Amino acid sequence: MNLRTLFCTLLVGASAMLSAQERVCHTMGNLDRLLNEHEQLHEQMEQIEAFTRTFETTPQLRNGNVVTIPVVVNVIYKTGAQNISDAQIQSQIDVLNADFRRTNSDADNTWSQAADTEIEFCLASVDPDGNATNGIRRKSTNKPSWQANDAMKGNQGLTPWDPSSYLNIWVCNLSGGLLGYAQFPGGPASTDGVVCDYAYFGTIGTATFPFDEGRTCTHEVGHYLNLRHIWGDGGCSVDDFVGDTPLSDGPNYGCAIGHVSCGSVDMVQNYMDYTDDGCMNLYTDGQAIRMHALFAPGGFRYSLTQSAACGDTPTPTCTDGIQNGDETGVDCGGSCAPCATPTCDDGIQNGDETGVDCGGADCPACPATCDDGIQNGNETGVDCGGPDCSPCSTGTCDVPAGTNAVNIKRKRATLTWDAVSSAVSYTVQFRVAGSAAWTSEATTAETSITASSLNNNVTYEWRVRSNCNGDASAFSPICSFTAGDSNSSSCAGERVVLAEVRAYPNPADASVRIEVLLGGDTPVSLQVADAFGRLVMEQELVDGAFVDLDVSDLDAGIYLVRATNGLTEDVIRLVVE
Secondary structure (H helix, E strand, C coil): CCCCCCEEEECCCCCCEEECCCCCECHHHHHHHHHHHCCHHHHHHHHHHHHHHHHHCCHHHCCCCCEEEEEEEEEEECCCCCCCCHHHHHHHHHHHHHHHCCCCCCCCCCCCCECCCCEEEEECCECCCCCECCCEEEEECCCCCECCCCHHHCCCCCCCCCCCCCEEEEEECECCCCCEEECCCCCCHHHCCEEEEHHHCCCCCCCCCCCCCCHHHHHHHHHHCCCCCCCCCCCCCCCCCCCCCCCCCCCCCCCCCCCEECCEECCCCECCCCCCHHHCCECEHHHHHHHHHHHCCCCCCHHHHHCCCCCCCCCCCCCCCCCCCCCCECCECCCCCCCCCCCCCCCCCCCCCCECCECCCCCCCCCCCCCCCCCCCCCCECCECCCCCCCCCCCCCCCCCCCEEECCCCCCEEEECCCCCCEEEEEEEEEECCCCCCCEEEEECCCEEEEECCCCCCEEEEEEEEEECCEECCCCCCEEEECCCCCCCCCCCCCCCEEEEEEECCCECCEEEEEEEECCCCCEEEEEECCCCCEEEEEEECCCCEEEEECCCCCCEEEEEEEECCCCEEEEEEEEC
16 A cells, blocks of 8 residues: 555644655755766766856846746656646646746745746647647556656656757656656756656645645756755755855755754745745745856757747647547547547547546456555455455554654654554654643654654654554554754664764865764765765775775865765765865
């Protein structure tokens, strides 16, 4: 069973929030992979940055024209839910236009630098062969989900239309809890574009709270147009290359309005943060200028301004292989020849079929699957029972064990517990320690949940119960933790929490010692990356709490040292002279 939807109820007076889903963008991870696979990409991105800096400091290069980007949406699906509707796709295009032109209904005056980016989007009306199109392509596959390795852009999925004329957006079922990812300018043409999970695309249909207002795609298109995360993917000393966005020490989740880091208020309403859709509402003037550098003559995406893909459409014909004009089918009906009676072997879902060539009055019944999230066929439960699926659980509805709070930060923490075999979901209650009532409650199908919008040095309490078919367990014993104290969890279970990473000397010119302070004996992976995210050094720390790294061969500059034990991570800045 794959329950993707969560329900979160905040009671009156709650200052912190539980959410089983945080925004997870894989764009920087995708960049790291591409930099390792394509040696020339680093140089290409440096050239784009140099061009951008020139554009930003030379106002006469800006022509003030509105740029319109033709879009093709590539829908790759296995289930009917993943095959999102044309209307849902159009709702996403509408959001892009509203967000980028600052006509969004939630725009406010909190930040004076909020700007109309003068960038618009249209579903392509002309395909690469010059034929009429609605800008939407679809492909049915047997693949239940996709990893963030660009496989959906190859022959298993849908290869892109020419990226010099179209923004390609792939919509599919992403694995690992990812909402989406994008490719920065400069990468391979064969994978250029944006990927979004079908459950976080548009504003209707499968769009899922709290990412149901289309801002995942707005965020990822920002990356496609050369914007970094607003915190620069580092601490206070790392920038996002935009002058009018405040420094921040990390991502914000939920809607932590007024949160202060690096000596200033965080711009949590910016589309390039990690806040919920309902919290986001702006790009800044500096971000708009950075994006427009791509569209200037000589800019990496200048060709999009010359594309005719949203131009006048050719006159529909009865031989162009698509349904258009007054046709009621592909090249049939209306002013064309009558459409043939639907058959059960034509490879498309038509007539009263409930699937491709199956279901309805005339075709054989569609086969049930064990991963479609519904009880069908001869299943005796949701995706369980019958001769084809695994047996349905008949265990008792036990209280979850192994409760623990991990990855405790100043603003958020992850609450975890062991799975109960008969549970279909779990309910978590949350409050400030000492409060008389539980002030936040959420239900999730996962075995972890995130507490966000916390206040540093405040102690919180929580508990969890199992929900089984027609039954529920008692709540677990109350657990507690203190925001900002990584070793404060009083719940049962081993804690292996990364506490702090230090580097000295810093700046360094020959050798630097990296010291890791942690509890437990889990191996720690150390990674050193340059300012563009390119991995330049990697080492595993197994025995001892420090390692000496030779940095004499590294170019002078700023590097990020990332340490992780698989449960949590810490990142610090290293200056090499």
